[in-house]
Amino acid sequence: MLKQGNPEEETMNFLTVGVNMRDVACSIQRAGSSVSSVNYFNPVDLSRCTKKSIAFLGCDRISTDGLNDESGSWKQFLFEKTLAALAKDNFDFIVPRINSEHIDPLKEFTQVLGNSLKSLEPLRDKWQCIRAASKHGLLTPKTELLTASLQSVDLEFPLIFKPIRGSRGAGLRKVHSPGELEALLVEKAVDKDRILQEYIQGESYNINFLSDGARAEPIFVSRQLFSDPENLVYSGSVGPVKPEGIEEFVEECMAFLERFKIKGIIGVDFMVDSEGEAYFIEVNPRIQGSFEVIEDSLGINMFDYYYRAWHGEIPAIPSSRRLAGKNIVTAHMDCRAPDLEGWGYIRDIPQAGAFIATGEPVCTVVATGITEAEVEAQLRKLSNTILNQMKPL
Structure with a gap:
């Protein structure tokens, strides 16, 4: 199905972008298409199924530290390397695995198999999403918006502390007591809204x-x-x-x-x-x-x-x-x-x-x-x- 209509047409050319696109890139290759990749991680087996792969990490070290950098330097790296790849090759589609402000601008260069950031906002924002799901009739854990001005918490411990936006469980913590929550707030220096959520056993x-x-x-x-x-x-x-x-x-x-x-x-x-x-x-x-x-x-x-x-x-x-x-x-x-x-x-x-x-x-x-x-x-x-x-x- 990845041939565009006529089986005699040239194989389509994809560019995958994300933290680790090895599974997706290899799936594209098995489907009979050509694929290159821009990644955070740099696994050896990624290179086996891609024409070319570029990674934020070198081969000499494996670390998730960069993913937790709030400056988002790794996302900027992926964006810049994606632009460089687009300048050197003709890609039919970009396949992203990240929802980032860097993805929408890529649509100026080729087709992107990714939703716009605006359309995803009600789902990426975990506070908006949980409220919308509850209003829809889905059973949800009790959830409170945590801001710097919040004086008390109307939830039983343990509870879940999580950022409003994020993936891979980054910033997610299970909190067992008011004292632990207070220490966490000092550690995180709450300058962004987060949510507190009932812990479901x-x-x-x-x-x-x-x-x-x-x-x-x-x-x-x-x-x-x-x-x-x-x-x-x-x-x-x-x-x-x-x-x-x-x-x-x-x-x-x-x-x-x-x-x-x-x-x-x-x-x-x-x-x-x-x-x-x-x-x-x-x-x-x-x-x-x-x-x-x-x-x-x-x-x-x-x-x-x-x-x-x-x-x-x-x-x-x-x-x-x-x-x-x-x-x-x-x-x-x-x-x-x-x-x-x-x-x-x-x-x-x-x-x-x-x-x-x-x-x-x-x-x-x-x-x-x-x-x-x-x-x-x-x-x-x-x-x-x-x-x-x-x-x-």
């Missing part, structure tokens, strides 16, 4: 929707995995799963998303508590981290489905062939990356010898199986195998 899930701008179709539900559950540090997912009794919730989410008329892949995070109640948490209007889990489970080319949805067609979603999962392995100590080339279940492969600090991502492991427990057990085993290869500095 239960399992965390994500729904992937595919939207053509008018209709939002649910295609996959996954259970989210956390390397540090206490601090809600996301590490991967397993799916498809079917939490009992969420059919009505999914239908309500569909109707809610269709109000905004945005296209592409849209993720909805939700929690299911011990009584089986589903709580809407937030919307992530971009390509999800479960992108390759869906491919491994359904046996489809996910980028082909994404591209077709952007052009007004939502293909039929096949039944899953198996369960699939991924887990981001994080370093437990300062170390050098081992040589992980040739390990079939490893993706986002680091350059051998690259410095990796404690808590930073090493690579991604993937697994498939018949049950959730089987897949998760495989992911743990594979992750431990990688960690056992790591040697302290």
Whole structure:
């Protein structure tokens, strides 16, 4: 479907832009198209499926420090390198995985498979989004807007502290007491609005929707995995799963998303508590981290489905062939990356010898199986195998 009508036409040329576009770029290549990439991270296997890749990080170090830089220098880097790539090559489409003020200006140069920042604003703003979802009739956690002038909090502890805008869980904290919240406010020197949210004890899930701008179709539900559950540090997912009794919730989410008329892949995070109640948490209007889990489970080319949805067609979603999962392995100590080339279940492969600090991502492991427990057990085993290869500095 990525050929433009006539199969004899030249292969289309894509440019992917984001924090880590390895999964998307490789999907584009498997679909038979040409792809280059501008990234924050610089995994070895990205270069295997791209004509050219440019990264903010060098090959000698893996660090997320730049992503937490509030100046956004890495976003400016991606924007400038994207402009440079556009000046050197003719791209049919740009495929972004970030929602940034730097994306809209790129539409002057070529087509962008990304929604305008204006159309995304009601969803990117977590305060606006949670209020709109509640008004729509979705069950949501109690939420308060935190400003410098707020004198008291009408929520029970523990609670969730999060920025109004952000992704990858950046700035998200679980707060256990008023004293801890006060210390956090001093640490963060609240100069931007943030929200405080009721903590829902239960399992965390994500729904992937595919939207053509008018209709939002649910295609996959996954259970989210956390390397540090206490601090809600996301590490991967397993799916498809079917939490009992969420059919009505999914239908309500569909109707809610269709109000905004945005296209592409849209993720909805939700929690299911011990009584089986589903709580809407937030919307992530971009390509999800479960992108390759869906491919491994359904046996489809996910980028082909994404591209077709952007052009007004939502293909039929096949039944899953198996369960699939991924887990981001994080370093437990300062170390050098081992040589992980040739390990079939490893993706986002680091350059051998690259410095990796404690808590930073090493690579991604993937697994498939018949049950959730089987897949998760495989992911743990594979992750431990990688960690056992790591040697302290």
